[in-house]
Amino acid sequence: MTVIAPPQGLTIAEASERTGLTTHTLRYYERDGLMLRSVGRTSSGHRVYTERDLTWVRMLTRLRATGMPIREVKAYAALCRSGDGNETERLALLQNHRARVLSQLAEVTEHLGAIDNKIGIYQSALERADA
Amino acid sequence: MTVIAPPQGLTIAEASERTGLTTHTLRYYERDGLMLRSVGRTSSGHRVYTERDLTWVRMLTRLRATGMPIREVKAYAALCRSGDGNETERLALLQNHRARVLSQLAEVTEHLGAIDNKIGIYQSALERADA
């Protein structure tokens, strides 16, 4: 019935539970080359996730959650995968992303300020109507 | 050649220039019911944008830029369109949106912090390599 998790590893269902991603999405990420390396398999072909895999998925989730497009995550994964010597490029990619996120945060914050004004207008109009 | 802007109004090209949206998008928003009311026309059927229209488009842009889905902008437009008496609902909609935006800002900021750590690790590794 239940697939037994191999020693030192987690099934895709367990990985799903710990990362908050669906099994569909985990498979999709692997298929699409977002993983550092392809996930290990049991003799019967089932995926075995290690802690290293989960750590990477969590990093990946942070990049995605801050709006990095899949293709760029893929580029970052490719850099990490190809081993030492390209740390400068990895750093540049992350710093670039950081700058974009900061400017996007600033933009959203500014727009939110204007929306807050609108909220204030409705609030005082309603207070006046109450009185 | 050039379509002359009617007195007190702007052509779609001018509205596009002032709002930063393409003419395609402006027409799409109107078609989809995001505008407060449908934009005026000349005798030959060309759109005529008023300052009121532009003000609304700017509000709309702020809602969109903070991640409000089209269908919710549409709902807000519908409330405004139906006249006085539903200010409480409009306020609730905006406050709801505000809460979502704030929590999303917090989430992005937290993820960005983790990415900053990673950047720091690369930086010190590179400094050590330089020395």
Next chain:
DNA sequence: GCTTGACTTCGAGTGCGCTCGAAGCGCCAG
């Protein structure tokens, strides 16, 4: 009066990021 070009409508196409379904296999309980 003819050309030009910005406008009109309508509907189809695009890109992104999943999301889902179908068909098939292996392992374990009963």
Next chain:
DNA sequence: CTGGCGCTTCGAGCGCACTCGAAGTCAAGC
């Protein structure tokens, strides 16, 4: 030894928000 679950792969489908192209119209300049 059989039923059934949870995994496998593959490819298609979906929702969102535009984005674009085709075909036609109309006013202005030459």
